[in-house]
Amino acid sequence: MKILTAAQTRQLDQATLREQHLLSPELMERAATAFVKWFSSRFAPAEAGEILLLCGPGNNGGDGLAAARLLQRAGYRLRVALLPTEKQSADWQHNRHMLPNSVPVVEIGPARLPKIDPSQLVIDALFGTGLSRPLAGLAAKVVQHLNQAQARVVAIDLPSGLFADAPQPVDSAVVRAQHTVSFGLPKLAFLLPQNAELVGEWQVMDIGLSANFIAEAVTPWHYTDAATVAGQLPPRPKFSHKGTFGHALLLAGSRGKMGAAVLSAGACLRSGVGLLTAHIPGCGYDIFQISQPEAMCLTDKQADFISELPELKPYQAVAIGPGLGQQPASLAVLRQLLKAAAKPLDKTGQPLPLVIDADALNLLGSHRALLKQLPENTVLTPHPKEFERLTEPARDDYHRLELLRDFATEHRCLVVLKGAYTCLATPTGELHFNSTGNAGMATGGSGDVLTGVLLALRAHAQLPAFEAVRLGVYAHGRAGDLAAALTGMAGLVAGDIVRHLGPALAEV
Numbered sequence: 163m164k165i166l167t168a169a170q171t172r173q174l175d176q177a178t179l180r181e182q183h184l185l186s187p188e189l190m191e192r193a194a195t196a197f198v199k200w201f202s203s204r205f206a207p208a209e210a211g212e213i214l215l216l217c218g219p220g221n222n223g224g225d226g227l228a229a230a231r232l233l234q235r236a237g238y239r240l241r242v243a244l245l246p247t248e249k250q251s252a253d254w255q256h257n258r259h260m261l262p263n264s265v266p267v268v269e270i271g272p273a274r275l276p277k278i279d280p281s282q283l284v285i286d287a288l289f290g291t292g293l294s295r296p297l298a299g300l301a302a303k304v305v306q307h308l309n310q311a312q313a314r315v316v317a318i319d320l321p322s323g324l325f326a327d328a329p330q331p332v333d334s335a336v337v338r339a340q341h342t343v344s345f346g347l348p349k350l351a352f353l354l355p356q357n358a359e360l361v362g363e364w365q366v367m368d369i370g371l372s373a374n375f376i377a378e379a380v381t382p383w384h385y386t387d388a389a390t391v392a393g394q395l396p397p398r399p400k401f402s403h404k405g406t407f408g409h410a411l412l413l414a415g416s417r418g419k420m421g422a423a424v425l426s427a428g429a430c431l432r433s434g435v436g437l438l439t440a441h442i443p444g445c446g447y448d449i450f451q452i453s454q455p456e457a458m459c460l461t462d463k464q465a466d467f468i469s470e471l472p473e474l475k476p477y478q479a480v481a482i483g484p485g486l487g488q489q490p491a492s493l494a495v496l497r498q499l500l501k502a503a504a505k506p507l508d509k510t511g512q513p514l515p516l517v518i519d520a521d522a523l524n525l526l527g528s529h530r531a532l533l534k535q536l537p538e539n540t541v542l543t544p545h546p547k548e549f550e551r552l553t554e555p556a557r558d559d560y561h562r563l564e565l566l567r568d569f570a571t572e573h574r575c576l577v578v579l580k581g582a583y584t585c586l587a588t589p590t591g592e593l594h595f596n597s598t599g600n601a602g603m604a605t606g607g608s609g610d611v612l613t614g615v616l617l618a619l620r621a622h623a624q625l626p627a628f629e630a631v632r633l634g635v636y637a638h639g640r641a642g643d644l645a646a647a648l649t650g651m652a653g654l655v656a657g658d659i660v661r662h663l664g665p666a667l668a669e670v
């Protein structure tokens with residue numbers, strides 16, 4: 163699914179009207195109907211009590227007025243407070259005219275701010291994608307008044323005052339919504355941690371916007387959902403054997419961190435790899451062989467950390483990093499690996515697929531000259547702190563996305579920036595936000611599991627690099643969601659994610 167800018171969203175609106183021969187109030191009616199459908203599925207009239215609808219001057223306010231009419235017809239009680247302005251949009255005027263007289267309407271003034279109880283349900287239809295500057299004056303005052311009231315707020319399309327696709331000036335007034343009900347496609351602002359408390363829980367309602375326009379729209383931003391990855395995992399042919407799905411090598415573990423190697427290996431095995439060999443420090447031999455009998459095991463001459471790179475010929479993909487530690491000898495192994503992987507090992511001429519995680523990323527961060535040696539399409543899986551070590555501290559979430567895009571294009575690699583809506587940056591500068599996963603996955607070992615999944619999918623001969631990583635990120639999150647449905651978020655441990663990888667991959 164694509165994510166468009168606010169400007170593209172307006173063009174999409176117009177394209178839909180032209181293509182479907184609609185009058186613009188008809189599209190607004192669709193939006194309002196979709197909003198009311200969501201609203202009534204969430205709040206019964208008795209629970210909602212008297213709803214306050216805050217209404218701005220543009221089409222967002224128009225959506226609000228149309229929704230007010232539909233809600234009243236559905237048995238809800240409400241009052242409307244209008245933000246005074248010189249001009250209102252044509253569709254606003256149409257819907258103002260259509261609003262029955264039985265709905266009380268008042269005009270807001272500096273000395274006439276609407277009364278809001280903490281228990282009140284407020285619908286925010288002040289501003290949407292047409293926001294052209296930060297809120298000031300009376301509009302800002304209304305937003306501050308609303309936020310102070312600590313009422314339950316449902317925003318139409320966007321929390322008012324929030325830019326859909328651009329950074330927010332510090333201290334600008336933005337509605338804090340518990341729910342945001344948007345139309346057509348998700349907005350970039352919804353996916354950034356800095357906006358989480360403003361947007362609340364969000365959903366996108368389908369209002370039949372032009373599929374042709376969306377297909378042709380150019381955007382670096384994408385959202386990976388179930389439809390995106392459906393059918394992407396190649397079927398396992400009847401006459402396949404374990405060689406068909408690749409032989410993966412995992413370099414992981416050090417004294418006290420063998421769990422990372424075990425989890426990563428388990429995830430790799432559960433993600434369809436043909437064969438897995440792990441190269442681990444000597445101290446981990448019993449731990450590893452007992453807990454992962456399906457994997458083969460090579461032990462390093464060092465007991466506590468990895469100091470040797472095995473012969474790479476047998477392998478179709480290599481992952482390095484989980485629980486690795488940052489010993490100079492392990493750095494030397496990373497160095498040798500990058501050098502060896504860059505030389506094509508087989509007749510395809512492609513470099514050996516690599517997945518780099520955890521301490522291997524930290525080693526890259528402290529020896530940045532090595533970044534120049536990353537083979538094309540190497541997969542890096544940093545969390546924000548690890549990413550900062552590879553680049554620089556980000557001023558805000560938008561700046562971090564810029565850094566991410568620049569890094570992936572400069573080093574021609576696939577970077578998986580982990581977090582809520584994990585963002586995959588590609589060598590061509592696309593950013594793909596993932597839809598699956600939950601806060602229960604913010605737990606030790608979760609990243610090691612992801613590395614194992616990606617290792618398996620990169621070893622798969624029929625999956626191109628980008629598709630493999632996008633699918634792996636999605637399946638990892640989905641496995642976390644399936645696990646959390648059983649354990650709850652607090653009770654979730656990384657091993658639960660491993661146990662649900664099979665069902666998650668079966669779904670796609």
Ligand SMILES: NC(=O)C1=CN([C@@H]2O[C@H](COP(=O)(O)OP(=O)(O)OC[C@H]3O[C@@H](n4cnc5c(N)ncnc54)[C@H](OP(=O)(O)O)[C@@H]3O)[C@@H](O)[C@H]2O)[C@@H](O)CC1
Nearest residue numbers: 175190193220221222289290291292293294295296297319
């Ligand atoms: N596209 C779609 O798919 C669909 C879109 N739909 C709906 O339309 C919404 C977008 O509507 P919209 O374009 O009329 O913009 P909206 O946010 O209502 O405000 C514009 C007005 O606010 C003003 N204004 C701006 N900033 C301001 C500020 N800081 N302080 C004060 N004033 C400010 C601005 O004035 P100006 O910038 O011209 O000075 C103008 O008067 C969208 O969010 C969705 O709800 C659905 O109906 C159908 C499907």
Ligand SMILES: [K+]
Nearest residue numbers: 286289320322
């Ligand atoms: K709004």
